[in-house]
Amino acid sequence: MKLLVKAPAKINLSLDVLSKRADGYHDVRMIMTTIDLADRIELTELSEDRIEIVSHNRYVPDDQRNLAYQAAKLIKERYRVDKGVSIAIEKTIPVAAGLAGGSSDAAATLRGLNQLWKLGLSVDELAEIGAEIGSDVSFCVYGGTAIATGRGERIEHIPAPPPCWVILAKPKIGVSTADVYRNLKVDRIQHPNVDDMIQSIREGDYDGICSSVGNVLEEVTFRMHPEVQHIKEQMKRFGADAVLMSGSGPTVFGLVRYDSRMQRIYNGLKGFCEHVYAVRMLGEREKLE
Ligand SMILES: C[C@](O)(CO)[C@H](O)COP(=O)(O)OP(=O)(O)OC[C@H]1O[C@@H](n2ccc(N)nc2=O)[C@H](O)[C@@H]1O
Numbered sequence: 197m198k199l200l201v202k203a204p205a206k207i208n209l210s211l212d213v214l215s216k217r218a219d220g221y222h223d224v225r226m227i228m229t230t231i232d233l234a235d236r237i238e239l240t241e242l243s244e245d246r247i248e249i250v251s252h253n254r255y256v257p258d259d260q261r262n263l264a265y266q267a268a269k270l271i272k273e274r275y276r277v278d279k280g281v282s283i284a285i286e287k288t289i290p291v292a293a294g295l296a297g298g299s300s301d302a303a304a305t306l307r308g309l310n311q312l313w314k315l316g317l318s319v320d321e322l323a324e325i326g327a328e329i330g331s332d333v334s335f336c337v338y339g340g341t342a343i344a345t346g347r348g349e350r351i352e353h354i355p356a357p358p359p360c361w362v363i364l365a366k367p368k369i370g371v372s373t374a375d376v377y378r379n380l381k382v383d384r385i386q387h388p389n390v391d392d393m394i395q396s397i398r399e400g401d402y403d404g405i406c407s408s409v410g411n412v413l414e415e416v417t418f419r420m421h422p423e424v425q426h427i428k429e430q431m432k433r434f435g436a437d438a439v440l441m442s443g444s445g446p447t448v449f450g451l452v453r454y455d456s457r458m459q460r461i462y463n464g465l466k467g468f469c470e471h472v473y474a475v476r477m478l479g480e481r482e483k484l485e
C-alpha cells in the first residue's frame with residue numbers, strides 16, 4: 197500500500213525569546229503559520245522490516261539523520277510495528293532555510309504512518325511524539341496558525357490571517373539553528389509585540405499584522421551573514437507591505453496584498469537571488485493527509 201502526504205513549510209510572523217533554559221533550549225513565544233510551499237512524502241509498505249529514505253536532493257540525508265526517518269523509527273518502536281516502510285521525499289522546501297522543511301517532513305511521516313499502520317492516534321498524540329524529534333515538529337503536525345510557546349512545542353491555535361502573497365527569498369547559504377540561538381544575547385533583546393500580532397490576526401487586520409512582524413533572531417543571523425539583511429532591505433525597497441526573516445533564517449519573506457506588486461517584487465528579487473518563490477499564505481488547518 198502507498199500513501200501520499202503533503203508537508204507544508206511554515207513562516208514565523210513573530211518570534212520572541214523569553215529566556216535561556218537550563219536544558220540549553222530557549223523559551224520562545226512565536227506566531228507560526230503554514231504557507232503553500234510543500235514537500236511531498238510518499239510512504240510505501242515494505243515486506244522487509246526496515247526504514248528506507250529515498251531522496252534525490254543532495255542536501256537531504258538518506259539515513260537516520262533524516263527527521264522523517266527519526267519519526268518513523270520513534271513511532272515504529274513505540275507501537276511495536278514489525279513492518280517496514282519506504283519514505284520517498286520530493287523536496288520543494290529549500291533545506292536549512294528557516295522554513296521547517298525537515299520538521300514538516302517528520303510531521304507528515306507521523307500523520308501518514310498513523311494511517312498506513314492503523315495506529316488510531318489522535319493529532320494531539322502525534323504532536324506530542326513530534327516534540328521528541330524537534331521543537332518545530334508539533335506545530336507542523338497540526339499546521340494552520342498558532343501561538344507556540346515552551347521551546348516551541350506548546351501549541352495554541354488561532355484563526356488564519358487574511359489571505360495574501362508571501363514572497364520568499366533565500367540566499368545561497370544554510371544557517372544552523374543551534375548557532376543562531378547560541379549567538380543570541382538574551383539580556384539585550386528588543387522584544388517584538390507578539391500580543392499586537394495576535395490581536396491583529398484575530399481581527400483580520402492586515403495592516404496591523406504588517407506593522408507588528410518581528411523576529412529577535414534576525415539581528416544574530418544578519419551579523420553572521422550580512423547578505424540576509426541586504427535581501428530584506430531590497431524587498432522593502434521593492435515595496436513589500438512587511439518584510440521579516442523566518443525562524444533562524446536565512447530565508448526572508450515579504451507579505452504583499454496585490455498581484456501586480458507581487459509580480460514586480462518577484463521579478464526584482466530574481467535579478468540577484470537564485471531562490472525566490474511567491475506562494476499564498478495557507479493559515480487554515482487543512483486536512484494534510
Ligand atoms: C527557529 C525555529 O525554527 C522557529 O520556529 C525554532 O525555534 C527551531 O526549531 P527546530 O529547528 O525544530 O529546533 P530543534 O531541532 O529542536 O533544536 C535545534 C537547536 O536549536 C536550539 N534551540 C531550539 C529551539 C529552542 N526553543 N531553543 C533553542 O535553543 C538548541 O540549541 C537546539 O539544539
Ligand SMILES: Nc1ncnc2c1ncn2[C@@H]1O[C@H](COP(=O)(O)OP(=O)(O)OP(=O)(O)O)[C@@H](O)[C@H]1O
Binds near residue numbers: 297
Ligand atoms: N527531511 C529533511 N529535509 C531537509 N533536511 C533535513 C531533513 N532531515 C534532516 N535534515 C537535516 O536538517 C538540517 C536542517 O534542515 P531543515 O530544512 O529542516 O532546516 P530549517 O528549515 O532551518 O528548520 P527549522 O526552520 O525547523 O529550524 C539540514 O541541513 C539537513 O541535514
